[in-house]
């Protein structure tokens with residue numbers, strides 16, 4: 005039985021046999037999400053999820069698009085005293101195609117914060133930017149010419165008006181001599197570095213649609229100690245891949261469905277699903 009192999013390579017090979025079949029039935033625009041718990045072998049952390057991920061890329065031609073870190077927030081209770089507690093698991097996002105796969109990024113964006121009016125009646129962005137500190141930095145700058153300062157203050161006023169009118173939720177102002185530029189200061193590397201050099205400043209405006217979710221997901225591990233099933237996934241861990249990667253009429257397949265979290269979440273998101281489970285006791289009656 006899967007999981008009872010005498011060594012880890014046989015276990016990974018058995019999983020590879022199954023995942024080759026998953027690759028075969030996956031639609032060309034589909035994606036494959038892999039969560040595999042790691043284990044210690046003779047006191048060594050086995051790195052099994054990573055070994056498997058490398059095999060999947062090298063032998064099955066899956067495209068690895070992300071390694072999500074599932075931060076379980078509290079980690080499993082542990083009686084171990086000679087190493088740190090394990091509080092995260094990698095969660096791999098593979099696709100069949102390198103570019104023409106389904107990914108609905110707007111379904112999983114973080115909600116944009118709301119601006120409000122500060123004590124003096126000036127607009128303040130969701131992260132607390134009111135423009136006062138930027139205005140001060142521009143005025144005091146020894147790296148901007150008087151003309152550049154004038155232009156920076158005019159444009160800052162216009163950006164604050166965009167916040168006030170609800171056109172953008174937030175922004176950052178990067179000023180010559182004050183900050184390092186994203187992607188480095190080299191003008192050969194970044195168009196923004198060029199803007200900073202020629203104009204003296206630029207703005208980073210946040211999208212009203214919120215920001216794209218990052219690759220560290222804080223999701224409390226809801227698994228109950230002593231429950232009949234040992235490894236039910238938290239709904240949110242399953243929900244995000246389904247919303248992002250399965251179209252409305254698509255089908256979700258979980259070949260290790262356990263008590264059926266994946267299928268329940270798929271149904272709640274209006275997607276069809278198929279679950280496979282070897283142990284009948286886990287299936288909901």
Ligand SMILES: C[S@@+](CC[C@H](N)C(=O)[O-])C[C@H]1O[C@@H](n2cnc3c(N)ncnc32)[C@H](O)[C@@H]1O
Nearest residue numbers: 006235236237260261262265266280281282283
């Ligand atoms: C980590 S749990 C599944 C969690 C589940 N996907 C969820 O969403 O909550 C792994 C499950 O795979 C099942 N399993 C193990 N070997 C299997 C096999 N060869 N075929 C099908 N299911 C298997 C186990 O019984 C167990 O329920």
